[in-house]
Amino acid sequence: MTSFAIIGHLAHTDGAFTLNDLPGSGGRMDILCRCVNASLFLSHDMRRDVDCYLVLCGEPAPPKTVRFSGNAVRSLSPDERSAGALIKKALDIPTGSEFREAAPGVSVRKGGLPQLMTEHVFAVLDERGTDIRTAGIIPDAFLLSDHLNFTDDEELQTKQCPRYSVGPPCIHADHTITIVHNELDRRRCGWK
Amino acid sequence: MTSFAIIGHLAHTDGAFTLNDLPGSGGRMDILCRCVNASLFLSHDMRRDVDCYLVLCGEPAPPKTVRFSGNAVRSLSPDERSAGALIKKALDIPTGSEFREAAPGVSVRKGGLPQLMTEHVFAVLDERGTDIRTAGIIPDAFLLSDHLNFTDDEELQTKQCPRYSVGPPCIHADHTITIVHNELDRRRCGWK
Numbered sequence: 001m002t003s004f005a006i007i008g009h010l011a012h013t014d015g016a017f018t019l020n021d022l023p024g025s026g027g028r029m030d031i032l033c034r035c036v037n038a039s040l041f042l043s044h045d046m047r048r049d050v051d052c053y054l055v056l057c058g059e060p061a062p063p064k065t066v067r068f069s070g071n072a073v074r075s076l077s078p079d080e081r082s083a084g085a086l087i088k089k090a091l092d093i094p095t096g097s098e099f100r101e102a103a104p105g106v107s108v109r110k111g112g113l114p115q116l117m118t119e120h121v122f123a124v125l126d127e128r129g130t131d132i133r134t135a136g137i138i139p140d141a142f143l144l145s146d147h148l149n150f151t152d153d154e155e156l157q158t159k160q161c162p163r164y165s166v167g168p169p170c171i172h173a174d175h176t177i178t179i180v181h182n183e184l185d186r187r188r189c190g191w192k
Numbered sequence: 193m194t195s196f197a198i199i200g201h202l203a204h205t206d207g208a209f210t211l212n213d214l215p216g217s218g219g220r221m222d223i224l225c226r227c228v229n230a231s232l233f234l235s236h237d238m239r240r241d242v243d244c245y246l247v248l249c250g251e252p253a254p255p256k257t258v259r260f261s262g263n264a265v266r267s268l269s270p271d272e273r274s275a276g277a278l279i280k281k282a283l284d285i286p287t288g289s290e291f292r293e294a295a296p297g298v299s300v301r302k303g304g305l306p307q308l309m310t311e312h313v314f315a316v317l318d319e320r321g322t323d324i325r326t327a328g329i330i331p332d333a334f335l336l337s338d339h340l341n342f343t344d345d346e347e348l349q350t351k352q353c354p355r356y357s358v359g360p361p362c363i364h365a366d367h368t369i370t371i372v373h374n375e376l377d378r379r380r381c382g383w384k
Contacts (some may be wrong), residue, residue: 079222
């Protein structure tokens with residue numbers, strides 16, 4: 001099982017955003033939608049052994065965490081609107097401290113990074129880390145930020161985490177996920 | 193200069209599609225929009241040395257080629273709708289056999305793969321190719337298909353092209369572009 005968690009620092013935490021303007025009205029929700037795509041999609045197939053966590057920190061009810069479970073998700077297409085519609089649906093239901101399913105394979109709960117970090121041993125993906133190609137053993141849970149840097153608080157919380165880079169230069173979160181998958185796929189299949 | 197060309201077998205060739213349904217009304221235009229993103233975007237920056245060609249083969253006026261030039265494109269954001277809006281704008285202007293600019297860095301012309309192949313020496317990206325990591329010299333122009341296989345005609349036209357694979361398993365075109373960029377970036381910067 002591989003997990004990706006992406007922090008959406010401005011990502012809205014209720015369903016009152018429009019699918020016609022995911023970047024603006026959603027608080028750069030488009031980035032998180034592309035991360036869902038990069039985490040879960042293969043050509044004509046889905047990565048069933050992957051969970052993707054979106055940690056939403058924007059107004060009006062932060063933080064919330066939306067989980068896409070590759071082994072259970074059903075009505076997800078690769079386009080941004082499709083992931084956006086499922087996130088919107090998840091944010092429209094009442095939330096507690098436990099994950100509650102809003103659609104097959106899509107769940108939501110209150111809480112953000114601190115809670116997630118009690119459940120996974122994350123490696124942080126950022127440009128200052130060790131080259132992932134040269135890493136001996138690669139972990140199975142990865143934490144990324146959206147278009148903004150980690151906050152001081154998040155830096156403090158993740159201070160002990162190993163850090164990996166996928167290579168130069170600094171790229172988008174979803175592109176980073178794609179490259180991590182490539183490295184994991186290659187190792188799994190015995191490619192160089 | 194690096195070039196990517198993606199064949200959109202069903203992609204519409206006039207502007208009469210809606211940005212609210214890029215997959216359906218646009219003939220899987222969402223795939224091409226994500227390929228534009230993967231070709232051109234860095235974190236908070238643009239790859240100015242990259243051109244991305246979209247070869248549109250759908251109704252009603254195929255084929256047309258839309259070119260996004262990294263060195264000149266201005267009003268492009270990473271979300272699918274943004275690329276979609278520029279493609280739509282390009283498809284709304286009259287076309288001839290020469291590229292005509294529809295917006296800064298976005299041009300369109302009539303014609304498809306045969307014409308493009310007289311201008312670039314393409315390598316084909318597909319899963320049967322040589323592992324790109326082990327390739328001695330990597331070319332600077334890459335041809336990919338969308339969610340459909342190359343047609344028999346396209347296979348014939350590209351029979352002499354070298355073929356590269358980015359690794360197992362079979363993945364989306366935009367993910368493939370991201371991995372090719374990673375390999376090129378690493379070589380350029382002296383990473384392993």
